[in-house]
Amino acid sequence: MNTKELLGAMQKSLIALLILIACSLAISFVSPLQSASALEVTSITAAPNSEDGREILGSVPTRMSLRASADNQEEITSITIRVPEVALDREMAKTTVLDGVKRLDISAEVVSLDKNTLQFNFDTPVPPTSDLLLEIYEVAFPGDGGAIPVQFSYETTQGSKDFTEYEKPIQVTPVSLSQQIASWLNSQGWVQAWNSNTFLNLFLNPAIFVTSAPVVFKGWLTALAIVVLAFPAAIPIGFLLALMRMSKIWLVKVLASTYVNIIRGTPMFLQIYIAFFGLPLLGLQVDNFVLGCFVMAFNSSAYLCEIFRAGIQSIQKGQFEAARSLGMNSAQTMIFIIVPQAVKRVIPTMTNELILLYKDTSLLASVGIMESVMYAKTITAATGNITPYIVAAGFYLIVTLPMSRITRKMEESTFAKSAKRKAQRKKEDTNDDSDDDDNTTHHNKKGSWQPTVDHEKDVLAIKTADL
Amino acid sequence: MAIDNTDAIIKVEHLTKSFGHTEVLKDVSLEVYRGEVVVLLGPSGSGKSTLLRCINMLEVPTSGKILFEGTDITKKSVNINKIREHLGMVFQNFNLFPHLTAKSNVMIAQRKVLKRSKEEAEKNAVKQLARVNLANRVDYYPSELSGGQQQRVAIARALAMDPHVMLFDEVTSALDPELVRGILDIMRELASEGMTMMIVTHELNFARDVADHIIFMEKGHIVERGAPEQIFNNPESERTKAFLGNIY
The missing domain is CATH 1.10.3720.10 (MetI-like)
Structure with a gap:
């Protein structure tokens, strides 16, 4: 083999390599959302609210939180959380954005899309590599418990992503009927008024x-x-x-x-x-x-x-x-x-x-x-x-x-009882014609004699x- | 009715009874023969009732003997319940069982003591109640009966046990005077049927009529005894004279 032949072979393989790199680069640029998420949800949890602090009880209001980090180059403009069958209150939502340990001055306007869905619209797009914490307070999961799925979606400056279900549903422990009633009571206005009285609250808390x-x-x-x-x-x-x-x-x-x-x-x-x-x-x-x-x-x-x-x-x-x-x-x-x-x-x-x-x-x-x-x-x-x-x-x-x-x-x-019986006997005696020495005249007087x-x-x- | 003077059904020998330091009966001896009616007379507190109650051992004598049909019943070895079956007793206060009807009052001891069948006891109870003219009161409770009727139930209750001797402890004392006659008539009838009886009473006319033998007691002693004519017409003791004189 001569040197010219060797050079030609090297050239061919180099071109092939270049084409390969170019192809892979092209692929990566064409579909940026598919290769890596702009938002990486790290956890969706609820705060334990049982007495021993280990379980999440149904019916009893608790705090639900979603932790995520903006991973990619893109900026997040809104996040939507949906929990089927669980009412979410926009008033009770809280947003925190951190860059490392520094808190960024980003807040969100929360919109109720329906009873079970809240959309967090950030006033400033959340920059990449920052961490997000979305909290919703006073969330009452169903009383009969079970695995409660949570769905989320988000929008970036470059596009939106559809609802996906978070891989780990929230495990809710069922609670007794009485606890469900109690939670319901506590949400009632009259009960809150009642409880505002110290005495009633202390001795007769409904x-x-x-x-x-x-x-x-x-x-x-x-x-x-x-x-x-x-x-x-x-x-x-x-x-x-x-x-x-x-x-x-x-x-x-x-x-x-x-x-x-x-x-x-x-x-x-x-x-x-x-x-x-x-x-x-x-x-x-x-x-x-x-x-x-x-x-x-x-x-x-x-x-x-x-x-x-x-x-x-x-x-x-x-x-x-x-x-x-x-x-x-x-x-x-x-x-x-x-x-x-x-x-x-x-x-x-x-x-x-x-x-x-x-x-x-x-x-x-x-x-x-x-x-x-x-x-x-x-x-x-x-x-x-x-x-x-x-x-x-x-x-x-x-x-x-x-x-x-x-x-x-x-x-x-x-x-x-004895008085009643006696009265009855007296009546019988009057109709009684039997020969009785001490019956008629003295019976009444002596009858009660003990x-x-x-x-x-x-x-x-x-x-x-x-x- | 013939009295068998050889057959002493009750024989009391040198009986004394003390309650604490009070001697109520002092060396009392007497006999009651089969078929005899013995009447105990005397002022209150003379010990008549205590003597009668000693005879069926409701009071336990302090000393002395009581022979009933030849058995000394003061002995501990004697089953007194067996003896009492044959000694009918009627009390001043009737002492009917208030939770039982007249019929049941008469039945209960027949059933539990004599172990008679229910039918037999019931038949006898009805018979005895009819005998004391209470056939129409069998299902009455004592509280529904007059005093005289209650006392007649008490007599029927004692008779139902087929006693050999009947003891009557002032049975008319708790009754109104007009109710007394009915009770005395029943006792007279019993006497005429030949029942052996010991009677404590204050009814002197009745005592005179019905008694075969009268015992006059005072302060725990027997002061005088004898046939009614003798006691009433020629009492020997001054005390008897005074007692009978006061009452007449």
Whole structure:
């Protein structure tokens, strides 16, 4: 091969190389927007608004932000953000443009294209290599949560780009109905007016009322469960104690009296502490709820003991004598004669004890049993608002008010019922032509006569018994 | 009605009873024969009622013996409930069970103590209530009945147990005078049927009519005893004389 041939080959390849470069250059100049974006969106996020600061809750207003950088040679003139199904308020939009760490004096006029779309029109085109931060406050995502897609588009001095969906949708955690209602409430004018009053806001904040109700309700169920388990358990224990206290055997009597006096003579709060902190130290691990039921049952049994004792002792001695003189043993006398009469008399007082027991479940909050007060306390600690306690009070009243009403009704009906029956009998008697020595003339007078049953005294005896 | 003087159904021997330091019965001895009507008379506080209540052990005697059909019922080994089945008692204050109807009052001990069937107890209850003229009051509660009616239910309740002896403790004292007669008539009828009875009463005419034997007590002692004619016509003790004189 000669030198001329070699040169010719080199020339050919050089030309080919040049053509290649020219081609690639031409391509790059013809379609500038396709090769690299003028606007590089780095993130579209929303600020976490849950209590633990980790989640984005639906329904609860939060801040949404779009971060981007103007990458290319071009200047950005406007950016449009659209979030389907989420209302965006132009009043709540904020624009920040940075060049490195320097803030540029560029602001944007925000236009609402429709309910879900905001367009940021910059007063000065955003120069390349600057960073953009667009924020929209008070954005409430749908309450049922899910992945919320965000779309954006922008315009440069040289053209516009169509809407594209950002690769990472915003993950929104669904919220409960109550929280949705609360958010709705908070957006209402009357609620805001209401909350402007310090007292109303602090004690009866509507939104907190709504959000705490279902939580406190859970605690209320716990309290009810404790009562439903503890009270029926306390009844037989209390009855047994009452029998023991009336026993003729000295030791049995002293045992029961000591127990009753200690329980009634010490605060329940202390009893709860002793049980809850003492048993674990003894190495006994009992479930909190179960232990709570036990403490309540044993406490209540002491009070029930005194109620039963008073009830039994309010039955006249003659009833015991009549039953025994018929050959009934003491158990039969108790079961068939005394208890049926005593039950009637002690039911109102027992209901009072039930109300007391129910209210006392709140003391279990001190050892961490999740009942109404404990839940209310948790919310109050987080919100600094007293409303949850008011809600808890409401839940207590739901039970206590009707119960005390029932008690009063029962007390009244004990008298009313017998009076009604008596009146009915009197009517029957007038149509009764049977031969009866003391029927017609004296019946009315004697009909209501009760030998030595002094009802008022008996009732008083029962009422004072548990003082 | 024949009284069998060899068959003492109740025999009280040297009975004393004290409440604390107060001696209510002092060395009382007596016998009640089968078919006999014994009336205990005496002023208030003389121990008549306590004596009657000792006989079915509602009061536990301090000392002495009480033999019922030959068994010393003061002994701890005796099942007193078994004895009481045969000792019907009627109280001054009726002591009906207020939560039960008249019929149920009469039925309950038959059912629970004598273990009679419901039908049997009910049949007997209706029969006993009819016997005391209360057939039309079986479903009434005690509070719906007059005092006299309540006392008759109480008598029916005791009779339903088929007692060997009936004890009446001032059964007419809580009643208005016009209601007393009905109760006394029933007791007379029982006496005429041969029921053995011990009666504490203040109705002297009734005592005179119905008694086979009268015991006059004062301050825990038996002061005098005998047939009604003797006690009423020729009382030996001054105390009896004074008592009967005061009342007549």
